[in-house]
Amino acid sequence: MLKTKFGLNPNPHVVIYARMSSSKQNPRSPEQQITTIKDTLKRLGLNWQVVAVYRDDAISGRYFRKRPGFQKMLRELKSGVLRADYVLVDTFERLSRSENNAEIRRMLLKAGTLVLTADSQFADPNSVSGRALSFMEAYRASEECRTKAHNVLRGKKDAIREGKWPGSSPPFGFYLKNVMVIRHGDEELDHRILVPIPELKWIVEFIFTLSAQENFGPVRICKKLNSHPDIPSHLKPFTEATVASILRNELYYGEMVWGKNCTGIEDDVRVKQSIPEEEWVVNSEFCEPIISKELWQQSMQMIESRRRRVTAPDPDADHSGLRPRGVALKYPLSGLVVCSSCGRAMVSSASSAYTTKAGEVRNYASYGCPGYRSGACDNDRRVPESWLRETVIQLVKDRLFPQ
Incomplete structure (x- = not known):
């Protein structure tokens, strides 16, 4: 109609x-x-x-x-x-x-x-x-x-300039301390500030030391953390995403850098857009630091050096064995295979190309739990991509076209 x-x-x-x-x-x-x-x-x-x-x-x-x-x-x-x-x-x-x-x-x-x-x-x-x-x-x-959105953004910027927490959960190793005031004879919450948790400071220092001095990436750092006997079990398992977020956060040396990105919704999908540096809000004395700025900078140098090796390899080297980013998009079941142990979406990966005795060029692709690499999951099984794809396709055929 x-x-x-x-x-x-x-x-x-x-x-x-x-x-x-x-x-x-x-x-x-x-x-x-x-x-x-x-x-x-x-x-x-x-x-x-x-x-x-x-x-x-x-x-x-x-x-x-x-x-x-x-x-x-x-x-x-x-x-x-x-x-x-x-x-x-x-x-x-x-x-x-x-x-x-x-x-x-x-x-x-x-x-x-x-x-x-x-x-x-x-x-x-x-x-x-x-x-x-x-x-x-x-x-x-x-x-x-x-x-x-404009009013909220304005309020957050003003809070950051004054050293007040703008909202959301505090990062690992910090807690939010309430600052109370007396208004009209009643005590009420005015704002919150970020304060380090003393018993967790050594874990943060350990993470940045592994990154800056041992050149460990998030996966290897997670393995260290998840197997460390002195880290309480309720803090485990650490994940790659958590460690990567910690390593890039300026708050650990006391500086708040806010507004690097903005998010919006387009076609029901949340998208992220980078903001020019001149529009960022920076407070170099936002909170008490856990590590020194020098240690954080050393860690970032290591991270950037690893990134450059992946994105801009030596032009004279043989890159036939390198796998391009986005390899998971080649496989139709990406994002649909779930680990039975931890519930994470299993990710696909492929070996370097090799030649069989018959002269055929092949590579071995399989699905694995990303949590196993970081020690957050004990499921070490690799599921062959070709076998799983053929099995699922056959199941779909049997459902659609029963005998």
């Missing part, structure tokens, strides 16, 4: 959609939205029949495909499983905060429904004023998101 007329059906069927963005928000927000919609219907004397209620809890309005409640609603409306004239929301922001607001309205219109909002008293979206209101609702939804 390409066009739906408002008020054509005197007793329309409607569905209600409610959403809240974060688990940190009021957990009763969806129920409150649903109640507001029903109360507005009653107050306006509208005897509309509610045939279904959909909701998404703790999911950003900037996502579209990752909202199961919304997707179920759209799927049932499109397929005809459920017939409804209108989709009712408290405010348009509950439906979407993305740049695809108009597209979402069109998708629901194709499914035979119009979007009506309680805060507009369910105004006719097909009238001249209704179309103008729809435009303003969509603009308000996306603009409010942009304005909030």
